[in-house]
Amino acid sequence: MRRIGTGDRIRALGAMSGTSLDGVDAAVIETDGETVFGFGESAYRPYSEGERDMLRAALGRWEGEEVEAAAEVVETAHAEILSRFEDIELIGFHGQTFAHDPKGRGTHQAGSGAILAEALGLPVVWDFRSSDVRFGGEGAPLAPFYHFALAKFIGANAPLAFLNLGGVGNLTFVDPGFARPEAEGALLAFDTGPANAPINDLMQARLGLAQDEGGALAATGEVAEAVVAHFLQHPHFFRMAPKSLDRDAFADLGRAVSELSDADAAATLTACAAASVAAGMELCPTPPARLLVTGGGRHNPVMMAMIAAGCDCPVAPVEDAGLDGDMMEAQAFAYLAVRVARGMPTSAPGSTGVRAAVGGGTLSRPGELAVALG
Numbered sequence: 248m249r250r251i252g253t254g255d256r257i258r259a260l261g262a263m264s265g266t267s268l269d270g271v272d273a274a275v276i277e278t279d280g281e282t283v284f285g286f287g288e289s290a291y292r293p294y295s296e297g298e299r300d301m302l303r304a305a306l307g308r309w310e311g312e313e314v315e316a317a318a319e320v321v322e323t324a325h326a327e328i329l330s331r332f333e334d335i336e337l338i339g340f341h342g343q344t345f346a347h348d349p350k351g352r353g354t355h356q357a358g359s360g361a362i363l364a365e366a367l368g369l370p371v372v373w374d375f376r377s378s379d380v381r382f383g384g385e386g387a388p389l390a391p392f393y394h395f396a397l398a399k400f401i402g403a404n405a406p407l408a409f410l411n412l413g414g415v416g417n418l419t420f421v422d423p424g425f426a427r428p429e430a431e432g433a434l435l436a437f438d439t440g441p442a443n444a445p446i447n448d449l450m451q452a453r454l455g456l457a458q459d460e461g462g463a464l465a466a467t468g469e470v471a472e473a474v475v476a477h478f479l480q481h482p483h484f485f486r487m488a489p490k491s492l493d494r495d496a497f498a499d500l501g502r503a504v505s506e507l508s509d510a511d512a513a514a515t516l517t518a519c520a521a522a523s524v525a526a527g528m529e530l531c532p533t534p535p536a537r538l539l540v541t542g543g544g545r546h547n548p549v550m551m552a553m554i555a556a557g558c559d560c561p562v563a564p565v566e567d568a569g570l571d572g573d574m575m576e577a578q579a580f581a582y583l584a585v586r587v588a589r590g591m592p593t594s595a596p597g598s599t600g601v602r603a604a605v606g607g608g609t610l611s612r613p614g615e616l617a618v619a620l621g
């Protein structure tokens with residue numbers, strides 16, 4: 248791989264397999280790890296039902312047969328989708344989080360970047376979160392440095408916020424007036440709370456469906472306000488930012504709606520996701536000019552309307568700013584991979600609570616695994 252300097256347009260490919268367990272997103276961006284110059288092709292590879300069951304079986308586990316089998320599913324799916332791209336110089340591979348306990352056992356993303364480097368014949372940056380956790384950080388969210396670059400890309404001249412509605416929600420406050428993302432005050436980021444994961448789990452358990460398409464079920468239900476009020480008493484909402492969450496940190500929420508009808512349960516879980524965003528907006532150091540929403544939840548009009556009702560600023564999908572909300576996280580790991588290759592930081596006290604700006608990620612080159620095993 249060539250040495251990367253400021254102004255070099257590297258075609259980097261990023262891949263993300265998120266907490267909602269729907270599939271793998273992959274996207275190309277052109278960047279030097281500082282500036283985003285442009286975007287390239289993208290692709291999506293859904294997990295089959297059988298694969299998803301294997302991933303679900305590994306949730307909350309750190310090791311063992313289930314995790315090993317699931318890691319193989321992750322590697323195979325990634326090798327398949329990533330091999331479709333051409334003229335790639337570097338890959339950023341997030342892997343699949345099964346367990347996240349930054350103040351305890353750590354964080355673990357399944358899937359080996361070394362195996363992928365071998366399979367694809369390309370350098371792969373992976374294990375993005377461990378070193379942040381080692382230095383006292385939450386290990387998540389990591390997209391904020393990319394959000395900072397995007398704020399510059401879209402020419403923002405006032406503080407704004409990005410909200411990702413994946414399985415879990417995360418929010419990044421960006422002040423584009425700063426030159427670098429690691430500058431104190433440039434970023435404040437944190438996980439807002441559960442977003443789509445509890446809704447998906449409900450739909451799966453009660454109706455055998457993967458998601459509440461278009462929020463159609465929630466739209467016909469009534470919100471159980473007492474459940475939402477109780478939900479907001481969770482310790483997460485009393486913690487300072489930065490803070491992060493395990494996918495199943497709110498497992499009780501499923502039980503809290505167990506007596507409700509399908510529609511009321513869907514409406515209530517959707518309202519909980521929106522209430523966590525409203526609580527998160529209160530943590531922004533200054534009111535952002537707008538809230539740009541990325542991730543699958545922006546396709547749910549019921550969730551979007553509830554979020555807009557709880558915010559004091561305009562709320563819009565990132566497409567309004569010319570960005571791609573389905574691929575932003577995959578792009579983020581392409582961006583972060585280039586930063587890792589350049590030895591630049593990928594998180595800072597404002598984004599993960601890490602003690603000082605730190606670069607996360609391991610770079611594996613093709614051939615290394617053969618040498619290690621030989």
Ligand SMILES: Nc1ncnc2c1ncn2[C@@H]1O[C@H](COP(=O)(O)OP(=O)(O)OP(=O)(O)O)[C@@H](O)[C@H]1O
Binds near residue numbers: 459541546
């Ligand atoms: N048309 C839709 N209607 C309702 N919900 C949708 C729709 N499209 C996507 N979603 C929700 O968004 C989820 C996928 O979101 P996304 O791909 O952003 O999550 P992820 O990347 O897996 O999660 P994370 O950001 O937590 O890692 C789906 O599982 C579903 O719950």
Ligand SMILES: CC(=O)N[C@H]1[C@@H]2OC[C@@H](O2)[C@@H](O)[C@@H]1O[C@H](C)C(=O)O
Binds near residue numbers: 266386391
């Ligand atoms: C530990 C982990 O995988 N966290 C994910 C998860 O999914 C959303 C939210 O929780 C966020 O903190 C993070 O992903 C995004 C891509 C991030 O690191 O920015």
